[in-house]
Amino acid sequence: MLSPAIHKLIKPAIFVVALVPLAWIIYRTVNNDLGANPIETLNRYTGDWVLRFLMITLAVTPLRKLTGWNGLLRYRRMLGLFAFFYVCLHFLSYAWLDQNFVLTDIIKDVIKRPYITVGFASFLMLIPLAVTSTNAMVRRLGAKRWQTLHRLVYAIGIGGVVHFLWLVKSDIREPLVYAIILTLLLGYRFWTRVHSSQNTVASGTVP
Amino acid sequence: MLINKTADILASEITPKEIYHQRRRFLQQAAAIAAAGATAGLLPYSSEAGQKITNVKKSPLSTADRLTSYKDITSYNNFYEFGTDKSDPARYAKNFRASPWTVSVEGEIKKPAKYQIEDLLKHFPLEERIYRLRCVEAWSMVVPWVGFALRDLIRRVEPNSRAKYVEFITLHDSEQMPGQKPGLFGAGLDWPYVEGLRLDEAMHPLTILAVGLYGELMPNQNGAPIRLVVPWKYGFKSIKSIVKIRFVEKQPLTTWFRSNPREYGFYSNVNPTVDHPRWSQASERRIGEDTLFSPKRKTLMFNGYADQVASLYTGMDLKKYF
Numbered sequence: 001m002l003s004p005a006i007h008k009l010i011k012p013a014i015f016v017v018a019l020v021p022l023a024w025i026i027y028r029t030v031n032n033d034l035g036a037n038p039i040e041t042l043n044r045y046t047g048d049w050v051l052r053f054l055m056i057t058l059a060v061t062p063l064r065k066l067t068g069w070n071g072l073l074r075y076r077r078m079l080g081l082f083a084f085f086y087v088c089l090h091f092l093s094y095a096w097l098d099q100n101f102v103l104t105d106i107i108k109d110v111i112k113r114p115y116i117t118v119g120f121a122s123f124l125m126l127i128p129l130a131v132t133s134t135n136a137m138v139r140r141l142g143a144k145r146w147q148t149l150h151r152l153v154y155a156i157g158i159g160g161v162v163h164f165l166w167l168v169k170s171d172i173r174e175p176l177v178y179a180i181i182l183t184l185l186l187g188y189r190f191w192t193r194v195h196s197s198q199n200t201v202a203s204g205t206v207p
Numbered sequence: 208m209l210i211n212k213t214a215d216i217l218a219s220e221i222t223p224k225e226i227y228h229q230r231r232r233f234l235q236q237a238a239a240i241a242a243a244g245a246t247a248g249l250l251p252y253s254s255e256a257g258q259k260i261t262n263v264k265k266s267p268l269s270t271a272d273r274l275t276s277y278k279d280i281t282s283y284n285n286f287y288e289f290g291t292d293k294s295d296p297a298r299y300a301k302n303f304r305a306s307p308w309t310v311s312v313e314g315e316i317k318k319p320a321k322y323q324i325e326d327l328l329k330h331f332p333l334e335e336r337i338y339r340l341r342c343v344e345a346w347s348m349v350v351p352w353v354g355f356a357l358r359d360l361i362r363r364v365e366p367n368s369r370a371k372y373v374e375f376i377t378l379h380d381s382e383q384m385p386g387q388k389p390g391l392f393g394a395g396l397d398w399p400y401v402e403g404l405r406l407d408e409a410m411h412p413l414t415i416l417a418v419g420l421y422g423e424l425m426p427n428q429n430g431a432p433i434r435l436v437v438p439w440k441y442g443f444k445s446i447k448s449i450v451k452i453r454f455v456e457k458q459p460l461t462t463w464f465r466s467n468p469r470e471y472g473f474y475s476n477v478n479p480t481v482d483h484p485r486w487s488q489a490s491e492r493r494i495g496e497d498t499l500f501s502p503k504r505k506t507l508m509f510n511g512y513a514d515q516v517a518s519l520y521t522g523m524d525l526k527k528y529f
Contacts, residue, residue, distance in 0.1 A: 029499075035282070035283065035293070035294070036278075036279040036282060036283030036293070036494045036495060037283060037293075037346055037492065037494055038499055039492065039499060040346075040492075042499075096500075097499055097500065098503075100500075100502045100503075102502075105487075108487075109487070112482075112487075113485055113486060113487075114485070115485060166485065167485070169291075169344070169395075170287075170291075170394060170395030170396055170466055170467070171287070171291035171394045171395050172395060
């Protein structure tokens, strides 16, 4: 759809745009503009961006299929890696700033607090996906196994939203927005799968 | 709901009580007008939040902890009536009308009355009470409240023998408090906000009705014009913008308890050994004092007021009555 030259421009553009949230929070930190509870601000902010990048990444395939713009697929890996990048910052803000790297406290938290358990599990699941994101790893695993492994991202998306939902005190509106978006994105996949398998069955019966 | 709010008033009492209230109101208003005329200029109160309060005594009950800044105290608030984000109250409470304001004191007392806020400020000696405030969300502040002991008011209205609990109710006015507007899911709480104390907790000298902070009339976002402060309990017990104080026989059904009884008990005493089901209460972040890299401070039993209040709970299983 687009010429390779434009693709070459889009990629770095997305890269830069995806770093804007980081630049903004660094700017606020340096200027002492993180509000009354800076650690909470950093933690929430990075968490928000993890969810956003997860949703954006999960939106690539539906968008590609709906628009027929297959070139979108070229940006999926980078978007997914940005989700991973922000989750690393999110975890770091928790483990370092909130917990001061006191390992026993962190372990207790992860075991005892369901929302942290779910969040931490999602973080762990994202690691193999990041590690196997290179072309070489795709070849090594084989496309089919690679794809099966990377379906983990559905569980990660659900885990991320549940993590947010279980953390809020009573106002669930914001996590609910993510839940609705995620339902649409995963629902689309489910729907197309059911639909296409029905087609296959139907076409199979026709001689 | 389960509670029938009129059950403690006998049907036979209703008419005479109404007339009685009307008379009281008339007398009070007459007295207030007379008093206002007589002491114009000397009143510690006019309507503007942020106005200086005069004649405030220091209190030996104040803590020596370093004060949280006025900015942090007035910009980082949980006041869901104005929205659930910490910055919402400062933003959306700007035009809140805290004057005129009437607090109705009623229920199991000999002298029910409707007090104008100006009357309350006149009747009771105001003190500065510097208290630690520990939020259930594991952060804390140190606030120089201005207020008077709730017990002074309680003594004045003379509870009868059926008064076992005190119930407090916040203004219900979704025009002024956008967070109360019904909407899809809303803030997840039922309005108006209701809190409660056992009578002996309400009578404790540490329990105050606060009308200001930092020597000024209460900022809207902090619960103008009058709010409860119970420093040994989690912050949500300290109900804001009170319009009604009822003395009742049964334990009030409080807002957060009703929203999630497993997580928010009636007592909600600060207790580092009883965790919130979803997070630890063993430590806390002191707002404005810690740097990004300093560790959290240990949370103290009863928020550091154990010497004064532990005796209220002798023999009680605080894990059960959290």
